[in-house]
Amino acid sequence: MKNIRLLLFLVFIVQSCENSVQKITTNGAQKTLEAGKRQVQEDSGYVKIETDEERIKGEEIAGSLSSKFDDDTIPDHFKIVKNEDEIVQSFLSANLSAIKKEVNINILNNSILYNREGVDYWTFFKFINNKILEIRVEYPDQKSVPNISGERKDLVERIKYRFNVENRRIQIIGYDLSYRKDAVFMTKSINFITGKYIVIRKEKGNKDVVTDGWSAEFENAIYIEDWNLPFLRDKIFWVGNDMEPS
Secondary structure (H helix, E strand, O other), rough: HHHHHHHHHHHHHHHHHHHHHHHHHHOOOEOOOOOOOOOOOOOHOOOOOOOHHHHHHHHHHHHHHEEOOOOOOOOEEOOOOOEEOOOEEEHHHHHHHHOOEEEEEEOOHHHHHHHHHOOOOOEEEEEOOOOEEEEEEEEOOOOOOOOOOOOOOEEEEEEEEEOOOOEEEEEEEEEEEEEEEOOOEEEEEEEEEEOEEEEEEEEEEOOOOEEEEOOOOOOOOOOOHHHOOOHHHHHHHOOOHHHOOO
């Protein structure tokens, strides 16, 4: 009987280890704000975090990832690093074997830009087919602040990157922004390869409103060095703003 109990216990431990290893190879996440509960959809490809205890375990497991991101066959190592800066509160450190160099990808805190109130954020990252890096930034709603200025709630940013094999730099190829303002849900998507963008406004009981366009400034010319507050404030912020509720 004792031997059977010991065997069952060992099987349980092995299964737990296998689940952890699976998270290491498929997901990347780090949270920079304390909170009681937080959940990301399981089918999104990101790590799922339900409670503080699970969050801590998830960060220990998935705080770094490896992927063959550049143009050689050697895995490149990525990890989120906390930074003591009000705007760039964290960055993604990328150790790229092809250029034998460590590159930092700044993760900007755009809460002040979009809501005029600074808050911490959650950051996640994952790889799509090894070659596309996606960083996701989530901002908590400012529940303690009266919504007198039309606060953008459920604010989420997604930024996509690739290694440009011609100039051997990290290029930003896409930006998606989604949020809710009053009873309106807004999504904005910019393709930094083609320069095209699309903005969709959804409101219950009304037909979706869609607008699109193109900008030469966005076409195949945006790199991680260009991703800063002035660029976001002067170029990205205004895309589709005329479709928001007044």
